[in-house]
Every structure is written in structure tokens, then in C-alpha cells.
Amino acid sequence: MLINTQRLAVASAALVIFAASSGGALAQKKYDTGATDTEIKIGNIMPYSGPASAYGIIGKTEAAYFKKINDAGGINGRKINFISYDDAYSPPKAVEQARKLVESDEVLLVFNSLGTPSNSAIQKYMNSKKVPQLFVATGATKWNDPKDFPWTMGWQPNYQSETQIYAKYLLKNKPDAKIAVLYQNDDYGKDYLKGLKDGLGPKAATMIVAEESFETSEPTIDNHIVKLKSTNADVFIDIATPKFAAQAIKKVAEVGWKPMHFLNNVSASVGSVIKPAGFENAQDIISAAYLKDASDKQWDNDPGMKEFYAFMNKDFPEGDKLDGGTVVGYGVAQTLVQVLKQCGDNLTRENVMKQAASLKDFRTEVLLPGIMINTGPTDYAPISSLQLMRFKGEKWDLFGEVINADAGG
Incomplete structure (x- = not known):
């Protein structure tokens, strides 16, 4: 009788533990709209x-x-x-x-x-x-x-950090640069431009000789490139989405302008920008990367x-x-x-x-x-490091160290 009572107690305890653990498992599943068991x-x-x-x-x-x-x-x-x-x-x-x-x-x-x-x-x-x-x-x-x-x-x-890194590079390697900037006239373009100016600091006022904005509704940016070339700038900061970036690379070559050309990372794709613009037109362009380039052997x-x-x-x-x-x-x-x-x-x-x-x-x-x-x-900025790269032949060549963008400017 005693043995049976002990067995019953053990079984009851096990049942209580099982119920509690089952309830716990059920309680752990929490869903908002858009999520279910499946x-x-x-x-x-x-x-x-x-x-x-x-x-x-x-x-x-x-x-x-x-x-x-x-x-x-x-x-x-x-x-x-x-x-x-x-x-x-x-x-x-x-x-x-x-x-x-x-x-x-x-x-x-x-x-x-x-x-x-x-x-x-x-x-x-x-x-x-x-x-x-x-x-x-x-x-x-x-x-x-x-x-x-x-x-x-x-x-x-973030965009500002990227152009701050370009500014840092220019201040070190070309401190007497005359910079012409092409940028998309929206929050994206202005963010990049702000980063460049912040990175150049007090020298921004003398180093930037032209700022030319364009609208995404424009069919071509050729006239903007012609205008920027006329300033005799020897550095071109190209802040454009792929379609316009490809146009800019092509037009810069077409008009015989040979500035040090910086291209924002969001348009550094070999497939959708560089190849359509022509590999021969993209030689020595500088950009920055955080991802591996699938075209790089x-x-x-x-x-x-x-x-x-x-x-x-x-x-x-x-x-x-x-x-x-x-x-x-x-x-x-x-x-x-x-x-x-x-x-x-x-x-x-x-x-x-x-x-x-x-x-x-x-x-x-x-x-x-x-x-x-x-x-x-x-800290809602998951990736904050970049590495500079230069376009050679048909691919980007990385150079320098990985730069933490937080310290990049």
C-alpha cells in the first residue's frame, strides 16, 4: 500500500511537472500579426x-x-x-x-x-x-x-561616413584639390554632400568649386557634366544612382575631362554601372566597399x-x-x-x-x-566599416586598410 502511495505521488509530481513544462512551452510561443506556427x-x-x-x-x-x-x-x-x-x-x-x-x-x-x-x-x-x-x-x-x-x-x-572617408583621403593625398560635386537632389544626395563637407571641414569652402544637383526625372545628366568640366575641377565626386552614374562615367570620358573620380558605393556595381558605361571609361575611379565583389577572381x-x-x-x-x-x-x-x-x-x-x-x-x-x-x-548602424578601392581593368582593386566609418571623418 505504501509503495502504491509513493508511486502515485511520483506520478502526480511528474504530471504536474509535465503540465507546467507544457504550459511553459505554450506560453513561450508569442506571435504578432504576420507570424504563426507555420x-x-x-x-x-x-x-x-x-x-x-x-x-x-x-x-x-x-x-x-x-x-x-x-x-x-x-x-x-x-x-x-x-x-x-x-x-x-x-x-x-x-x-x-x-x-x-x-x-x-x-x-x-x-x-x-x-x-x-x-x-x-x-x-x-x-x-x-x-x-x-x-x-x-x-x-x-x-x-x-x-x-x-x-x-x-x-x-x-551610412552615406556621410563614406564621403568623410573620401574627404580624409583627399586631405592627405590631394590637399589642393578643386572639387566638383554632382549629386541627386534629394535626401540621399544631400546626405552624401554633407558628409563630404563635414570631412573637409573648414577647407570645404575653398576646395569645393562647384555643386551641381539633378532630378531623377531628367532623362540625362550630360549637360551637368559639361557644366562641371568647365570649372576646371581636378576632382569629381559622383553622387548618383546606377542609371545616372553610368551616364556620368560615359560623359566624363566623352568630353575628355580627366579628374580624380570618386563614385559612391551604391553605384559601384560592375554589372549594372561600370560595364554599361564601358570598362575603358571607368579606369582609376575610386570608391569604397564593404562587400566582396563577385567579379573579382x-x-x-x-x-x-x-x-x-x-x-x-x-x-x-x-x-x-x-x-x-x-x-x-x-x-x-x-x-x-x-x-x-x-x-x-x-x-x-x-x-x-x-x-x-x-x-x-x-x-x-x-x-x-x-x-x-x-x-x-x-546603435542602429549594423555595418560601420569600409575599404577604399580603385577600378583597374575589369574589376575593383581594394587598397589601404579597412576604415571604421565612425572614426573615418
């Missing part, structure tokens, strides 16, 4: 058409990568439902698409939406709705503002790039390996997958942002050696 809905906005359509390849790469993840079983057993819309690089259209994603499609988060003007247009809306606007595809400095916009986070190094035996090439061959064969956008799409998609893995079964919007702000020395292997992704509750 699915994670992710929204995206890309310029598949319009003046910045060259960037559409990023969204297509991400779709292919998430399909690869789904084919392998998803994230913690959940499949990604990736919903991507075109905004034609138009801020009003971006607002319309963001509302559709949040209110009709009911996504958990909006990921890697592209363009400074478009993201600026939806930032207040996303933050008022408390929906993550995560890893936006723009390097504007404003995305690192967790105090005022806790639901918005960038991914790539030095990475052929690199384990991380081998994985990238395998992905392109198997999962995205129609994509152009030489287009820098495919490397960007692959790298940022891997970063989101890491965040979602860290979320575990707590797929609330709040936890998504918490995990995105808890990345410690994370590497997607398409990053250049020595560059890590780090974030914190007060």
Missing part, C-alpha cells in the same frame, strides 16, 4: 520600374534566397512568405505600398525597402504603427536614431563566396553574378534570417527589433574580411 510574412518595397530600377535585382535575389530557406525547411519550422511590391522609386507610391503591406497583407515587418526618399516617406507611418522597418536599403544617416524612430534600422554603412576559392556562387547557380540562375545588387540582396537576407532565428518562438514585432539590436560580431560571408555586423539598443 508562416512568417515579410513585406518589401523595391523600384522594379522607374529611374532606380537597376536596384530591383536586390528584391529578386532576396525572394530567391528565402525560397532556398523555405525549401530547406524554413526558420524554426516556419516558411517565409515574402511579399514584394514595386514603388517605381516614387515616395507617394511607397506610402501606398507600405499601407497595403501593413493593413491588407498584415505582414510582421517590412524588410529592406529601397531608397532614401521612399523610406523617408514611410518612416513616421511605420513607427506610429510599431511595425519594424528593418534593414532599409539606403545608407542615410537618419536610420540610426533609435530614440526617435525605434522601429527603423539601416544595414549598410581573388574570391574564387573563398568559402563564403563559393556558397554565394552555388546559390546563384542553383537558386537564382537568371540573376547576374556581376551585379553588386545580388551580393547585397544575399547578404542582407542572411542577416534577416539570423535575426528571425534569434527570435525563436517569440515572433512579436517588439522582439524582432530587440533581436535586430542584439547582433554581436555577426558575419555574412559576403562581407569583406575584418568587417562585422554589430548592433545595440542605442
